Amino acid sequence: MAPATARFRDSPLLPGNCNACPVRRFASYSAVPAGSLNFLQSARAGQRLLPPKRNIYREEMEADEVFTLYDGWAFTYKLLPDGRRQILEFLLPGSFIGLHVLWFKAMPHSVQSLTPVSLCIFDKEKFRDLLRRKPAYEWELLKYSASRQALADERLSDLGRRTAKERIARLALVLHDQLAHRGLVNGGSFPFHLRQEHIADALGLTKVHVSRTLQGLRHEGLLEINRQSARILDFRGLRELTDYSESPAQERV
Amino acid sequence: MAPATARFRDSPLLPGNCNACPVRRFASYSAVPAGSLNFLQSARAGQRLLPPKRNIYREEMEADEVFTLYDGWAFTYKLLPDGRRQILEFLLPGSFIGLHVLWFKAMPHSVQSLTPVSLCIFDKEKFRDLLRRKPAYEWELLKYSASRQALADERLSDLGRRTAKERIARLALVLHDQLAHRGLVNGGSFPFHLRQEHIADALGLTKVHVSRTLQGLRHEGLLEINRQSARILDFRGLRELTDYSESPAQERV
DNA sequence: CGGATTTTTGAAAACCATCAACGCGGGTGG
DNA sequence: CCACCCGCGTTGATGGTTTTCAAAAATCCG
Structure with missing residues (x-):
C-alpha cells in the first residue's frame, strides 16, 4: 500500500518558512512585516496533511494546537443531538483556525476538512506567547476576527431573512x-x-x-x-x- | 420643555471613573487590573444618553467613536433593501460596541437602542492607541470577540436548523x-x-x-x-x- | 380619554421538508 | 474489462411549518 501522503499530490509540502509562505497575504497576519516573521516561525510546530472528511477539532473537546489552513478547503460546524448539522463557515487557504482554544477549554464547534488539506500547526501556548510578546500579530488577529464577524453577520441575514x-x-x-x-x-x-x-x-x-x-x-x-x-x-x-x-x-x- | 435627560430617570449618570464602574466585570476589559484603568480613563470622551429606538451606528456609514454600553438594552441589525430586518445580537450592559470602526470605514451593521441607554464614549483613535500601547486591553478584547463568536455560532444553528x-x-x-x-x-x-x-x-x-x-x-x-x-x-x-x-x-x- | 403601538385571531397560500424511488458516474474488485 | 457498489444528484407526491393578508382586540402613553 502506498504511503498515506501519496493521496495528497495536490497538497504541496509546506515551505516551513513563513517568509516564503504563499498564503501569507490571505492570512490574519498578512500585514505583519516580513522581517518579524521569525517569531511566527518559532511558534510553528510543523505541518499536518489530512484527507477529506477528517476532523481538525471536535465540538466540546479541548485542544492544544491552533492552525493556519495552508491548502485545501475546510468548514466549521455544529451538530444537534438528533443529527441535524449546521455549517457555520467555509475555510479557504490562509484561514486561521482555533481562535477559541487560546482561552476556552471547550471548542464551540467542530472543524472538518472538505478536500485534502494541509495545516500549519502552532502550539497553543507558544502562540499565546507570540501574541503577547508581539502585539502586531495580536492586532492583526483582532482585525481578522472583526472581518470574520462581518461575514457571519451576512450569513445570519441570509438564514433569517x-x-x-x-x-x-x-x-x-x-x-x-x-x-x-x-x-x-x-x-x-x-x-x-x-x-x-x-x-x-x-x-x-x-x-x-x-x-x-x-x-x-x-x-x-x-x-x-x-x-x-x-x-x-x-x-x-x-x-x-x-x-x-x-x-x-x-x-x- | 424639560431637558432631554429628564426622560432617562432609569439611566443613572456614569461615574466617570472606570475603577468604580459597576459594569466593568461584564465588559471586555473585565480582567484588566484595576490599577491600569487610568489608561482606559484617558481614552474616554464622555458619555451619551439616548432614548429607545435611536441609532448608535448606521450600516454602511463611517464612525469615529466606539462605546461601552453602560446601561440599557440595544441590538445590532441589518436591513435588506425591501425592508426585511435581521437582528444579529442583543446587547446588554457591559457590551463593547463598534469593534469594526477600529479598522473599517463602513459599518457592517446598524446598532439601535431598545430601552433608554447610556453609553461610555471612546474616541476611535485614542482607543486604538490604548490597545496598541496596552496589550492587556487588546488581549481581553480579542478574547471577548472570540466569546461573542461562539454566541453567534449558536444563533446561526438556531436559524438554520x-x-x-x-x-x-x-x-x-x-x-x-x-x-x-x-x-x-x-x-x-x-x-x-x-x-x-x-x-x-x-x-x-x-x-x-x-x-x-x-x-x-x-x-x-x-x-x-x-x-x-x-x-x-x-x-x-x-x-x-x-x-x-x-x-x-x-x-x- | 384618544391615538398609536403591540398582540391576537382567522383563513388561505407559499415555501420548504419529508419520504421514497430512480438514475448517474466514478472507483473497486473480480 | 466488465460488473457491481456507493456516493451523489434528481424527480415526484404529499404534508407541515411558517408566511401572508386582513382585521379586531388589548395595551400603552401622553
Whole structure:
C-alpha cells in the first residue's frame, strides 16, 4: 500500500518558512512585516496533511494546537443531538483556525476538512506567547476576527431573512469573491468543492431543495454549479436578485 | 420643555471613573487590573444618553467613536433593501460596541437602542492607541470577540436548523443566563425589553408566528413572556426541548 | 380619554421538508 | 474489462411549518 501522503499530490509540502509562505497575504497576519516573521516561525510546530472528511477539532473537546489552513478547503460546524448539522463557515487557504482554544477549554464547534488539506500547526501556548510578546500579530488577529464577524453577520441575514434562491446565489458570490482575491477565478468559473449537502447544511435547507433551487438558477441562466466547479453566468442578474454589493463590508478598509 | 435627560430617570449618570464602574466585570476589559484603568480613563470622551429606538451606528456609514454600553438594552441589525430586518445580537450592559470602526470605514451593521441607554464614549483613535500601547486591553478584547463568536455560532444553528419553538425557547434561556450573571433574575423571571417583533427579527420568523408560538409555550407551562418581563416556568422541560447546556460554550474557560 | 403601538385571531397560500424511488458516474474488485 | 457498489444528484407526491393578508382586540402613553 502506498504511503498515506501519496493521496495528497495536490497538497504541496509546506515551505516551513513563513517568509516564503504563499498564503501569507490571505492570512490574519498578512500585514505583519516580513522581517518579524521569525517569531511566527518559532511558534510553528510543523505541518499536518489530512484527507477529506477528517476532523481538525471536535465540538466540546479541548485542544492544544491552533492552525493556519495552508491548502485545501475546510468548514466549521455544529451538530444537534438528533443529527441535524449546521455549517457555520467555509475555510479557504490562509484561514486561521482555533481562535477559541487560546482561552476556552471547550471548542464551540467542530472543524472538518472538505478536500485534502494541509495545516500549519502552532502550539497553543507558544502562540499565546507570540501574541503577547508581539502585539502586531495580536492586532492583526483582532482585525481578522472583526472581518470574520462581518461575514457571519451576512450569513445570519441570509438564514433569517432570505429565500433559498437568494441564499444560494449569495453563497456562490461570496466564494467567487474570496477565490477571485486568490486569483483562482477564470471567466466567472472557479473550483468548487462543496456537495449539495454542504450547501444545504450551511444555508439551513435540505439537499433536495438545494438540488431543485440549483436547477432553477441554472435554467434562468444565472449560476451553474456542478461537482468540480461553479460558474457565475450572469453577474448583473445575480446582484439584483441578491442585493450583493461588489466590495463586501469586511474588506472596505 | 424639560431637558432631554429628564426622560432617562432609569439611566443613572456614569461615574466617570472606570475603577468604580459597576459594569466593568461584564465588559471586555473585565480582567484588566484595576490599577491600569487610568489608561482606559484617558481614552474616554464622555458619555451619551439616548432614548429607545435611536441609532448608535448606521450600516454602511463611517464612525469615529466606539462605546461601552453602560446601561440599557440595544441590538445590532441589518436591513435588506425591501425592508426585511435581521437582528444579529442583543446587547446588554457591559457590551463593547463598534469593534469594526477600529479598522473599517463602513459599518457592517446598524446598532439601535431598545430601552433608554447610556453609553461610555471612546474616541476611535485614542482607543486604538490604548490597545496598541496596552496589550492587556487588546488581549481581553480579542478574547471577548472570540466569546461573542461562539454566541453567534449558536444563533446561526438556531436559524438554520431549529424550529420556531426551539429558537424562542433558546433565546429566552440565553437572556436568562446573561441576566442571571448580572444578578437580575428572580426566581426564573427577569426583565425583558423585546417586543414580539424583535424576537421575530432576531430569529428569522414573523411576528404573527412568534405570537402563536409564544402562546404554545405558555400553554405547555414552559415559558411566559409579556411586555415587561419573562419567566422560565419549567427549566427541565425547556432544556430537553432545546438541547441547551447549562454553561454555554463561550463561558467554559 | 384618544391615538398609536403591540398582540391576537382567522383563513388561505407559499415555501420548504419529508419520504421514497430512480438514475448517474466514478472507483473497486473480480 | 466488465460488473457491481456507493456516493451523489434528481424527480415526484404529499404534508407541515411558517408566511401572508386582513382585521379586531388589548395595551400603552401622553
